[in-house]
Amino acid sequence: MRQEIKKVELRNLQIEDYKQLRNSMIEAYPDMENSYWAESDIKKLLDIFPEGQLVILADDVVVGSALSIIVPEKLAYKTHNYKEVTGNYKFTTHTEEGDILYGIDVFVHPKYRGLRLGRRLYDARKELCEQLNLKAIVFSGRIPHYSQFANEMSPKEYIDKVNRKEIYDPVLTFQLSNDFQPVRVMRNYLEGDKRSQEYAVLLDWNNIYYEENKKLINVEKSVIRLGLIQWQMRPLANLEALFEQVEFFIDAVSGYGSDFAMFPELFTAPLMADYNHLSEAEAIKELAKYTELVRKRMQEFAISYNINIITGSMPFVEENHVYNAGFLCRRDGTFDMYRKIHITPNEIFHWGITGGNTIQTFDTDCGKIGIVICYDVEFPELSRLMADQGMNILFVPFLTDTQNGYTRVRHCAQARAIENECYVAIAGCVGNLPKVNNMDIQYAQAAVFTPSDFAFPSNGVKAEATPNTEMTLIVDVDIDVLKELHEHGSVQTLKDRRHDLYKLKKLK
Structure with missing residues (x-):
């Protein structure tokens, strides 16, 4: 039965939230050992990038979170695993000179799923990406239902079928519905993720308002x-x-x-x-x-x-x-x-x-x-x-x-x-x-x-x-x-053209 709630709040994470955060993470990842961050890790994140750490509360209890760092584009898009991108879990890869908001975690307590709380967290991340004038949001998402199909198809085939809605995956399906686009399959991404066979999907969302060299004068008008x-x-x-x-x-x-x-x-x-x-x-x-x-x-x-x-x-x-x-x-x-x-x-x-x-x-x-x-x-x-x-x-x-x-x-x-x-x-x-x-x-x-x-x-x-x-x-x-x-847009006439069937080009 869906949990009844009276009040929902989205805000930045505070160190005082740690105990509730830890409890919700344990519930969110029941199949993974040591599935929560230590209090020292959360404190480090808050020290280096407080605006990138978000929580959602239901009746004043932390029931979901989105944790992020900023990394260079080259690191975000190259083949990597979770340990590498987080700097051996110490967040040494975070840099204010980076141009990509990298999502290192997002979860919602199982009792509070189905209320679109995860969508709120993703929307808040997108707003943050725009406010900080970063190029994109990038992360590698788990594919927890892949273990059920691993003997029948490759990870690429599985992702294609999820994309076409022939297969439902609780993580990837949700990420695709939030406008994130698959980039590539990541092998051996998260150690111990048996349900995903340690595969993940590198996904991104591009910030359409990004300005490479933000100018103080002669800025292009909106x-x-x-x-x-x-x-x-x-x-x-x-x-x-x-x-x-x-x-x-x-x-x-x-x-x-x-x-x-x-x-x-x-x-x-x-x-x-x-x-x-x-x-x-x-x-x-x-x-x-x-x-x-x-x-x-x-x-x-x-x-x-x-x-x-x-x-x-x-x-x-x-x-x-x-x-x-x-x-x-x-x-x-x-x-x-x-x-x-x-x-x-x-x-x-x-x-x-x-x-x-x-x-x-x-x-x-x-x-x-x-x-x-x-x-x-x-x-x-x-x-x-x-x-x-x-x-x-x-x-x-x-x-x-x-x-x-x-x-x-x-x-x-x-x-x-x-x-x-x-x-x-x-x-x-x-x-x-x-x-x-x-x-x-x-x-x-x-x-x-x-x-x-x-x-x-x-x-x-x-x-x-x-x-x-x-x-x-x-x-x-x-x-x-x-x-x-x-x-x-409710329809997207430029993006939805069938380039596989027809093309228009200049002859001169």
Whole structure:
């Protein structure tokens, strides 16, 4: 019968707990001789690493514990036995210079099992690993039911069957259910462990928040602020009038501390009004003559307003080919170009646009991002390849003339957020340009989309602008929440892909 309890407490071990700790250890390991630590050993652990020693109490009695030391990664992952990793049981292997939290013991009194007290101990260990900025938790777990199958299968086969839930092992099954991953089989690990045939399984849990060189300044942010510009198409007298409007919006979003400002696709199109007497193909090439000037001014704005700018897109001529391209202008003064890869029939027919051929992500002071232009978001392969490169935010400047076209962009952007476990930000143009051929009228609603899980809005929409109204949309997105989703989401679309059946790769 399960023990009834009124109060549960998890805290750090104290030397005054020793007698109760010893009694619970004896009950937890009835099949092993000398299954408890001496009081001098516990005192040593408390002297060298008090925060690593945890106990759980039921009605003020110690009924479980998790004991740990810190060791170098090389020691944790090399083939070893229990005596070696604990420094001949004297904990001389513990070092504050280490990067692995090594679990030397975890147990729960048999009368208190089934209450998930062991899970609490493991969760507390994970929190400690994160707080101490250690790479991982590593330990070697017993496989006490292996002795029942030792004549039928190897330890590796046994572990595989436990992993597939074909066999239940009271220790290994529990460890696997707590997100620990098998690394290798350890032979002759714990002397006297007859039920495991002295085999153990080296397991680890990686700290996704680990920072190798923790910095005091220029630390990569967790919460990123996006400033999306829903741009009104309007007649412009000249290039300086465009810059005046651009600077107004950059000033506005940077004033709210935005890390990024994004303009829409082909937002410079009003400047084509002076070339309306030409064919559409000739007019777009004339517009392209402004592109380098716009890029240089955007670089200046990025530095002076301390903001990363995604310039939407503009026509760009290279070797007599016209591309639909844009620039990431970072606040440190550097820039990169991106090009639209998938070109719509309209762009080809009227402007003779050529598709780019580079699929890439970009490093920023806010992490790795991806940028695709409008129609590109309707091709899931692009953003999946970017996600494989570590992209956290996908930016999509777009230009659509009808609600039908906008609906395609919107719903595909939402799908990209879900399938790639990332944020997707979209921004487009609104209004009309009656004196510019092939620009007609625009329809847009800027938005930021999220994955669909409990940490995010239930409809997957972080925020959205008013449709067809010139405005800015300021949105905060949390990268740490994505990290949690990747490892602990209710579904894990990136991890659960069947790489044994299909793969996606770039050809160039």
